[in-house]
Amino acid sequence: MKLWQFLLFFLFSVEITNAADYELYDYDWLTQKAEVVTTPAALTKAPDDDDVIVDQLDNRKAVNNEIIGGFSNQKSFSCPHAKPTLHTGETVGQLSPEDITIVAAMGDSLASGRGLWAFTDVEFRGAAFPIGGDANMDGLVTIPNILSQFTSKIDGVSHGMGSADVLPDYQFNVAQIGAETEDLPQQAVELARRMKRYIGNELKNRWVLTFIVTGSEEFCEKCEAPSKTSIRKALGVLKKAAPRNLVVLLGPVHVASTYRQNINLMRPRCKCLEQMTGKDYRKLFDLWKKSFITVENEFNGMNYTTFGVLAIPSLAIHSRNPQSLLVPKKPLLNRKGHSYAAKWLWNRLIAGPNYNISNIALSEDAYYCPSVGCPYFRTVQNFHQCSVITESDWAAQYATTPVPLEGTKHRKQVMDRNLGGFIAIILFLAICSVSVFGTFFYCHGMRATKGRFDYGKQKPVEEEL
Numbered sequence: 453m454k455l456w457q458f459l460l461f462f463l464f465s466v467e468i469t470n471a472a473d474y475e476l477y478d479y480d481w482l483t484q485k486a487e488v489v490t491t492p493a494a495l496t497k498a499p500d501d502d503d504v505i506v507d508q509l510d511n512r513k514a515v516n517n518e519i520i521g522g523f524s525n526q527k528s529f530s531c532p533h534a535k536p537t538l539h540t541g542e543t544v545g546q547l548s549p550e551d552i553t554i555v556a557a558m559g560d561s562l563a564s565g566r567g568l569w570a571f572t573d574v575e576f577r578g579a580a581f582p583i584g585g586d587a588n589m590d591g592l593v594t595i596p597n598i599l600s601q602f603t604s605k606i607d608g609v610s611h612g613m614g615s616a617d618v619l620p621d622y623q624f625n626v627a628q629i630g631a632e633t634e635d636l637p638q639q640a641v642e643l644a645r646r647m648k649r650y651i652g653n654e655l656k657n658r659w660v661l662t663f664i665v666t667g668s669e670e671f672c673e674k675c676e677a678p679s680k681t682s683i684r685k686a687l688g689v690l691k692k693a694a695p696r697n698l699v700v701l702l703g704p705v706h707v708a709s710t711y712r713q714n715i716n717l718m719r720p721r722c723k724c725l726e727q728m729t730g731k732d733y734r735k736l737f738d739l740w741k742k743s744f745i746t747v748e749n750e751f752n753g754m755n756y757t758t759f760g761v762l763a764i765p766s767l768a769i770h771s772r773n774p775q776s777l778l779v780p781k782k783p784l785l786n787r788k789g790h791s792y793a794a795k796w797l798w799n800r801l802i803a804g805p806n807y808n809i810s811n812i813a814l815s816e817d818a819y820y821c822p823s824v825g826c827p828y829f830r831t832v833q834n835f836h837q838c839s840v841i842t843e844s845d846w847a848a849q850y851a852t853t854p855v856p857l858e859g860t861k862h863r864k865q866v867m868d869r870n871l872g873g874f875i876a877i878i879l880f881l882a883i884c885s886v887s888v889f890g891t892f893f894y895c896h897g898m899r900a901t902k903g904r905f906d907y908g909k910q911k912p913v914e915e916e917l
Contacts, residue, residue: 514804522818804830
């Protein structure tokens, strides 16, 4: 045997051994939990050893969600553009992928790209699925690289490797390794500073898509409920800094086998989660889900027209070979895992909660084009009612109607429009005042018996006789 053949055989043997060890790590635990089930009917049940019921991660439905087209790469991209035919971007319920010109990310290691550079803890932010922008869609699947098929200008995209304080501020990725929900307000303040510095007053007119990717590490390490107060504070900061903003609140990762999607393969990688029963795990997950939905309802209940919150309780991806999505022995997604996450999240944003992962194979599924009946991101504002309006119809109905102003701008507009009337009223009141007070003093003077110079004079004292 030649030397190069021996080396090749040795390397191949090592790779196979590592893969075998890696597969045993996941599937030994999986088979201890329950026997592999392949029938769809069994997947809808909730045995005590199941972690969650994937089909019930989000029970909401969205109208007009028919998907009639998709693409798999740049060459096959053929999604019809809504603009300039349709009028979009007026509200959160009419927000099209074409309206997004700024992306931002907050959260933990999942958003910072930790684990994407093999065998190190380097943060590969340029490849992180919510905000990475290295390469293009054919070489790297991320949300910004998919958005680039719809719009040519996107600010805030992450590039390269390094921590948040090392990479330039014009990259709007402030996620930190090990960050928890309690850290979100501080991250929001930093993100607001960066956006104001590099976007400035344009933030009032440009749409931002912000991803808060949180829970994967906190859920794994502490096994505690999230801090709703901290999430509220962070959203308040974002609302003030970027009023035209769709914030996607994305929960913990759930990685599963295609044959048993209710079992989360992240659990054996987390000390406290591994010790839980399926029942206890479901209770903890329900706390996270309810917290996310509560905060979502609170902000959307304020009826902001251009600021919305979309809660996605869990990023649930699966594969016939799920260990290929994970960093060995760590609760982190590798590059393939990030690609799956980007595809799942994109399709979830386009199709809404109706996007059911148990009925599709992510490796074979396409990237969805926006629905013809509702060509927008599926947000809470258009789940129950979604309508389209052409640019010409919008101009005919609304363009001639002045947009109502608020605060000091509204008062200034009223003053300018009614300046003549205000001057006439002031003159009328002045004339009335002069007439009334003049008449009063004139009548008083006529009744007087002394002149004004007589007052103060003393009567002379008569001499004594």
